[in-house]
Structures are given as C-alpha cells and as structure tokens.
Amino acid sequence: MKNAIEGVSAQTLKRIPTYLTYLEEQKALGKEYISTPIIANAMGLSEILVKKDLTSILTTSGKPKVGHNIQNVIDEIKYFLGVHNETKAILVGAGQLGSALLGYKGFDKWNIKIEAAFDKNEKSSSKKTGNIAIMNVNKLRDYLLNNDIQIGIIATPVEAAQAICNIFVDCGIKGIWNFAPLVLQTPDDVVVQNENLASSLAILSKRLQSK
Amino acid sequence: MKNAIEGVSAQTLKRIPTYLTYLEEQKALGKEYISTPIIANAMGLSEILVKKDLTSILTTSGKPKVGHNIQNVIDEIKYFLGVHNETKAILVGAGQLGSALLGYKGFDKWNIKIEAAFDKNEKSSSKKTGNIAIMNVNKLRDYLLNNDIQIGIIATPVEAAQAICNIFVDCGIKGIWNFAPLVLQTPDDVVVQNENLASSLAILSKRLQSK
Numbered sequence: 001m002k003n004a005i006e007g008v009s010a011q012t013l014k015r016i017p018t019y020l021t022y023l024e025e026q027k028a029l030g031k032e033y034i035s036t037p038i039i040a041n042a043m044g045l046s047e048i049l050v051k052k053d054l055t056s057i058l059t060t061s062g063k064p065k066v067g068h069n070i071q072n073v074i075d076e077i078k079y080f081l082g083v084h085n086e087t088k089a090i091l092v093g094a095g096q097l098g099s100a101l102l103g104y105k106g107f108d109k110w111n112i113k114i115e116a117a118f119d120k121n122e123k124s125s126s127k128k129t130g131n132i133a134i135m136n137v138n139k140l141r142d143y144l145l146n147n148d149i150q151i152g153i154i155a156t157p158v159e160a161a162q163a164i165c166n167i168f169v170d171c172g173i174k175g176i177w178n179f180a181p182l183v184l185q186t187p188d189d190v191v192v193q194n195e196n197l198a199s200s201l202a203i204l205s206k207r208l209q210s211k
Numbered sequence: 212m213k214n215a216i217e218g219v220s221a222q223t224l225k226r227i228p229t230y231l232t233y234l235e236e237q238k239a240l241g242k243e244y245i246s247t248p249i250i251a252n253a254m255g256l257s258e259i260l261v262k263k264d265l266t267s268i269l270t271t272s273g274k275p276k277v278g279h280n281i282q283n284v285i286d287e288i289k290y291f292l293g294v295h296n297e298t299k300a301i302l303v304g305a306g307q308l309g310s311a312l313l314g315y316k317g318f319d320k321w322n323i324k325i326e327a328a329f330d331k332n333e334k335s336s337s338k339k340t341g342n343i344a345i346m347n348v349n350k351l352r353d354y355l356l357n358n359d360i361q362i363g364i365i366a367t368p369v370e371a372a373q374a375i376c377n378i379f380v381d382c383g384i385k386g387i388w389n390f391a392p393l394v395l396q397t398p399d400d401v402v403v404q405n406e407n408l409a410s411s412l413a414i415l416s417k418r419l420q421s422k
Binding site for chain 2: 011013014016017018020021022025042043044080081082083085087089096097099100101103104106107109110112150151153174175177181182183185188191193194195196197198199200201202203204205206207208209
C-alpha cells in the first residue's frame with residue numbers, strides 16, 4: 001500500500017475524507033463494489049478527477065464492469081492517511097469553540113486523541129470536559145516536555161495565539177491546527193493548518209453571490 | 212472594482228481571507244504600504260503565487276518600490292468578497308458545535324448574520340444563545356418560507372443532516388454550510404461548502420507523518 005504524500009496534490013488530499021465518508025455510507029447500505037462514474041456523480045466531481053484521485057492514492061485498480069471493491073478502497077485510504085498510527089494532540093483555549101472540539105466525536109475514527117486541554121481560566125486540574133482534564137495554561141510547557149504530543153490545537157482568542165504557538169514550537173511540536181484568525185509565524189519545519197470558520201462562511205457567501 | 216468570481220481559482224479564494232487578516236494586522240501596526248515579497252514571506256507562499264492571487268482580485272496594482280497601499284487592498288478584497296452586502300444565515304443543530312458557531316464573534320466582520328437557530332430539543336422559542344433565539348426544528352420550514360435567508364448551516368448529527376438539507380432545498384436555500392460528515396445530495400444550483408473538522412485534523416496528521 002502507498003503511504004507517501006508525494007504526488008498527491010493538496011486538493012486531492014482534501015477530498016480523501018469525503019471519499020471515505022461516502023464509501024463507508026455505501027458499504028453500510030450493503031454495497032460491495034462501486035464504479036468511478038457513480039462516485040463522481042454522487043460527489044459532484046468529474047469522472048476524470050475521481051479516477052486521477054483514486055489512482056494517486058490506491059495501489060489496486062477497479063475490476064472492469066464491477067468497479068472497485070469498497071472495503072479494499074476504505075482500507076487503502078485509511079492506511080494512506082496513517083490511521084493505523086495513533087496521533088496525540090493537546091488543545092489550548094477551552095472556550096466555546098475549544099469545548100466543542102473536546103466534545104467532538106469525529107476524531108476517534110481517525111485514531112486521533114486529544115490528550116489534554118489548557119485554558120488561562122483554569123486554576124486546578126480538576127475540571128473536565130468529556131474525559132479530558134483542563135489545566136491552567138501555565139502548565140502547558142511542562143506538559144509538552146513530559147509527554148509525547150504530535151499536534152497542538154489553538155482555539156484561543158487571536159491575541160493569545162502567537163504566544164501559544166511559540167510555546168508549541170519551543171517544545172518541539174511540528175503540527176499546529178490553528179482556529180485563531182491570524183497568520184502564525186513558525187519555522188519552516190512546522191506544519192500549520194488554518195481553520196478560519198468566519199472566512200469559510202464568507203467564501204460560501206461569495207460563491208453564492210456569483211452564481 | 213472587481214466583483215466576479217470568474218477567473219479566480221478555488222485555491223486563491225481560500226487564501227483571500229488570510230491575506231485580509233494579515234493586511235489588517237499590518238495596518239494595525241501602523242504600516243501604510245506593503246510589497247508582494249513581504250506578504251509572500253509572512254504567509255509562507257511564493258512571490259509568484261501572491262502576485263497572481265492579487266492580480267486576479269485587485270483592479271489596482273502596487274507602486275514600484277513601495278508596493279500596495281494596504282488600506283486600498285483591504286477595501287478591494289472586502290468589496291470582492293461582497294462584504295458590503297449583508298448575508299443572512301440560519302443554523303440547525305444547537306449542540307456543542309452549533310452553540311460554538313452561534314457564539315462565534317468572527318462573522319460580523321464579514322457582514323454575515325445568523326438570524327435564528329433550530330434544534331429538535333427546543334420546545335419553545337424562549338431559549339437563547341447569545342442574542343439568537345433557538346426554535347424547535349418543526350418551525351424551520353415556516354421560518355424559511357417567511358424570511359429572506361441565503362445560507363443554511365447544518366450542525367446536526369449525521370443521521371439528521373440529509374433531511375434538514377432537503378427542507379433547505381425545498382424552501383429555496385441556495386447555499387449550505389455543512390458540518391455533518393456526509394455527502395449531501397442536492398440539486399446542481401445549490402452550493403455546498405463542507406467543513407469536516409475531524410478530517411482536517413486527519414490531513415494535518417498525514418502532512419506531519421510525511422515530513
């Protein structure tokens with residue numbers, strides 16, 4: 001199975017989870033095989049694009065007439081995404097958005113675990129959201145230095161975000177998922193994924209106005 | 212000023228809010244002009260890409276040596292995104308994620324207003340999150356037929372999402388912002404923007420493993 005990101009475009013990468021979601025739905029409906037045109041039609045993509053995406057991530061190809069074995073494709077996509085390796089994350093900023101992320105059920109499926117959360121308003125480590133302890137942010141550096149964490153999630157107000165980012169970087173975190181609306185300054189070897197909810201909605205609004 | 216989406220790629224569109232955020236930060240720091248190389252460096256993009264992006268959305272070009280007038284670029288980007296027109300949205304699913312969206316401060320800046328929210332657990336219209344009334348979802352259809360709403364936000368569990376989407380479509384909603392992890396079936400004239408938080412984190416994890 002392929003397990004490299006080389007040759008897979010950022011756009012393909014963004015579509016992969018949607019393929020997985022769709023294929024799992026089809027499997028749950030009892031289907032065993034699926035063809036590229038059917039996937040393309042359901043997802044509103046061109047057949048050429050779907051064929052190109054699947055070729056870039058799969059090692060097996062579909063059978064003539066019947067198409068792809070759905071379970072095989074699901075297994076290959078999960079392997080490609082590294083779901084077999086657990087990823088450990090921590091979150092800073094346990095306000096409304098941060099709490100929503102802590103309570104979000106969807107991460108398990110991807111073998112991603114939020115191990116701990118930090119907030120400036122926590123005086124003790126006794127408060128919990130779900131099963132996750134929320135600690136005072138002044139314990140963040142110690143925690144990161146003593147635990148093997150791959151991803152840091154920033155759900156703080158914009159004013160605090162760069163300072164938290166700096167602590168992450170100092171403590172060797174190489175992946176940051178940033179919900180604060182600012183451009184974080186990081187070294188080149190740190191991967192930042194920005195999630196700007198307001199601008200997503202603004203883009204939808206723009207797409208709508210242009211129709 | 213340009214106000215069309217034609218000739219602007221989806222990738223450029225996704226970067227526009229980040230340009231805007233960065234430029235507003237620079238303006239707040241008292242800067243008046245900025246050059247393409249400085250923007251490119253701060254955002255971790257190539258100069259060619261930044262030049263291409265700005266050319267596709269701006270009607271004015273930068274001055275030799277000093278670069279772009281920051282305020283002009285901000286104004287042009289906002290006009291391009293249609294921020295001068297108010298967009299009205301409603302939200303269905305006022306659980307943890309939905310409540311976080313209702314409490315989110317970032318939408319104002321884009322002139323987007325969430326007018327009302329609906330949840331299956333609301334028996335009356337008395338409960339409020341922020342200033343937004345939460346109504347029983349059985350009032351959704353009536354509300355949409357009697358109010359001018361452009362965008363429907365789906366923050367329900369996955370099982371309920373397609374049924375809510377169908378009500379949106381029936382009532383003439385043309386833009387859907389979907390947080391449920393499924394591929395919504397919609398007519399071609401409806402724009403769906405999917406926001407899959409878990410898969411965003413999975414992609415970050417994948418990018419990290421591949422470094």
